[in-house]
Amino acid sequence: MSLRLTLPVLQNWNCHNCGGCCRQHQIEITEAERQRIIDQKWTTADGVSPDQAIVRMGAGRYRLGHQPDGACVFLNEKGLCRIHAKFGEMGKPLACRVYPYAFHPAGKSVAVSLRFSCPSVVKNAGRPLSQQLAEIRQIADAVVPAGASNIPAPLIHSRERVDWADFHRFVQALDATLDQPGLPIIDRLLQAYAWTTLAGQAAFEKLRGDRIRELLDLLREAAVGEAQLLKADATEVTSVGRLYFRLLVAQYARKDTDANLREGWLGRWRLLRAVWKFSRGTGNVPPLQDVLREVPFATLEQSFGELTPDQDEIFTRYFRVKIQGLHFCGPAYYDIPFVEGFHSLMLVMPVTMWIARWLAAGAGRSQHSTDDVEQALAIVDHHHGYSPALGQAAARSRVRSLATSQDLPRLLLRYCR
Numbered sequence: 001m002s003l004r005l006t007l008p009v010l011q012n013w014n015c016h017n018c019g020g021c022c023r024q025h026q027i028e029i030t031e032a033e034r035q036r037i038i039d040q041k042w043t044t045a046d047g048v049s050p051d052q053a054i055v056r057m058g059a060g061r062y063r064l065g066h067q068p069d070g071a072c073v074f075l076n077e078k079g080l081c082r083i084h085a086k087f088g089e090m091g092k093p094l095a096c097r098v099y100p101y102a103f104h105p106a107g108k109s110v111a112v113s114l115r116f117s118c119p120s121v122v123k124n125a126g127r128p129l130s131q132q133l134a135e136i137r138q139i140a141d142a143v144v145p146a147g148a149s150n151i152p153a154p155l156i157h158s159r160e161r162v163d164w165a166d167f168h169r170f171v172q173a174l175d176a177t178l179d180q181p182g183l184p185i186i187d188r189l190l191q192a193y194a195w196t197t198l199a200g201q202a203a204f205e206k207l208r209g210d211r212i213r214e215l216l217d218l219l220r221e222a223a224v225g226e227a228q229l230l231k232a233d234a235t236e237v238t239s240v241g242r243l244y245f246r247l248l249v250a251q252y253a254r255k256d257t258d259a260n261l262r263e264g265w266l267g268r269w270r271l272l273r274a275v276w277k278f279s280r281g282t283g284n285v286p287p288l289q290d291v292l293r294e295v296p297f298a299t300l301e302q303s304f305g306e307l308t309p310d311q312d313e314i315f316t317r318y319f320r321v322k323i324q325g326l327h328f329c330g331p332a333y334y335d336i337p338f339v340e341g342f343h344s345l346m347l348v349m350p351v352t353m354w355i356a357r358w359l360a361a362g363a364g365r366s367q368h369s370t371d372d373v374e375q376a377l378a379i380v381d382h383h384h385g386y387s388p389a390l391g392q393a394a395a396r397s398r399v400r401s402l403a404t405s406q407d408l409p410r411l412l413l414r415y416c417r
Contacts (some may be wrong), residue, residue, distance in 0.1 A: 003149060004109040005137060007129045008321040013100070013112060014126030016183040019079035020119055021099050022072040024382055027064040029054070033093045034062045040087060047082060048073055064093070080131060103140050104326040105148035107164030110140055113325020113332070116318055116381035124317060154330030155337035157200040166212045170199070170338055173216040175323050177223075178316065185307070185315045186416055189346055190227035193409055201340035237414060240397045241407030243279060244398040245350070250278040251389055252351050252380045253358075255289035273281035285358060292355075292377070293362030304357045305367040306417050314373060315349055317403045318381075327385060334391030343403040344396075348384055353377045357415070 006186060029037070034054055042048040051074055052065045065073040074082040083092045090097075100118040104111045111127070114121045130137065153167035162170075177192045178185075198219050207215060237245070254271065274286040282293045307315075322328050322345055329341030336344065355376035356368040402408045 003144065005112055005133065005140060006106070006109050006324070007112050007133070007136070008324045009116070009130075010124075010317045011121070011321050012112060012124050012126045012128050014120075016125060017079055017255070018119055019071070019075055020073040020378075021096075021117070022079075022081065023070055024117060025095075025099070026066075027072065027093055027095050028057070029062050029064060029093045029095070031060065032063070036091070037083075037093075040083070040091070042082075046345065047076060057326045060142070094324070097140055098143055101136065101139060102325065102327055102332065103144050104330070105144065105151045106326055107153065108149060109147065110144055110253050111324065111326040112136060113321060113327035116321075117378050119374070119378055122378050127263050132383070138294045147239040151331065154326075154335070154341070155335050156204065157339045160204050162204055162208070162212070166204075166208060168378075169212050169216060169336070171323060173220060173324065174342065175320055177220060178320050178323065185312045185349075186412060187227060187231065187317075188316075189229050189349065189412060190409055191220070191223040192342065193346060193403075193412075194223035194226035194230065196339050197403065198222070229287065230406070231413065233406075233410065235406075235410065237407050237410045238405060240402070241402055241405060241411065242281065244402055245280050245354075245407075245411055246278045248347065248395075248398065249351050249354050250275055250288065251387065251395070252383050253288045253355055254383075255293065255341070287362075289379075291379075292358055295358065295361040299361050300354060302366075303417075304353075304360060308370060311373045312368045314370070314377065315352075318348070318377065333385045334396075336391070336396065340396065340400060340403075343408060344390075344399050345384075346408060347399065347402065348377075348380055348413065350411040352380045353415040355379060 021241050024038075037053060042050055042053055045048075054064050057361055067073055067075070072081075076082050076085070081092060081096070083096075100115040101114060101120050102113040104113065116122050120126060153162060153164045155161045156167070156170060174192060174196070177195070178188050180188055195216075200217075202215070204212065204215075274288060277283065277286050281297050283297065285292075285297055285300065287294050322340075326332055328345040329338045331335050333341050334342070350372065353368070353376070356372040359372040359375055360366070360368040383390060402411065
């Protein structure tokens, strides 16, 4: 691959062998990878039952098997990969070697992002990515398809598309809005919401190059005052907005590993009951995975404290990594346009803080900790951009409704301070 890699400037990462990815994800493998694992000749003496190592998903589709607790069959009792230990890094399926990286073609370059479902990514633990360029390029060469430079830039909104050079101007303006040290992340997001919403109503067919840059500068300037008006708005989230938000939280909080999916009709019935409870928003919140406890919905509507500087930093880094990596629109996010994709990304913050409240309340605390926020963000980003349900028409319609009704900024203010 000859395309230049652009790395997120704020992020460090190294694998710390926590085994989290081996417990959270289903790993689909190719026919060649299936045959390679068969040729590795695993036995029960190795701790792997050969007839459980690979699961057939359908015609020509396979995945790695799971242990009863949901962990990958190749995860050993020390939390390490048996394939890696016996055959080295290259012996593992490509999906395992890529995680937590994500690669998104961007014209004459490839934007690199990371998945915050990895605890080490959330904690920013490891070496700067800039010091790992050779290793990252090796992975990129294996996953970025030929002809990636011919992929068109994502739409700006449903009616407008620009070329890659001008699309990058939109991304740079969005990143610059988030790069305002000293200004709380909530204020920066409100500014970004204000000008992207205006951009979603504009036409760009006669604007290119410097004219686009001038327009973006004007929009960003106007957004400063608009953000203050949004922050001062005392209007409550609408009843429809609360309903849509709770349904969104339920989607992000669910667990979808093999141990849960094996429950069959019983699991589906439990999920339907949980969705019904979330739609009502009364009584107790149904625990959708083991780390979440049953607590009253009403408890989570109380204030759990303002963001600390550490928590502000986590969200600043999260949004900037996703924006710089183009991990919020286009092919990287259900082929959703730039404006709608950013609004979906912005919703990650109130959803994460709601789940952080849930974690704190389940532990008997009335204030969320940084650990709660980190764990909640890992839960949420496991699904963001990867759960098919979030890309369906109904989910997208709810996001657009939250944005156009201005419930989106109200949700941000309600659950993040």
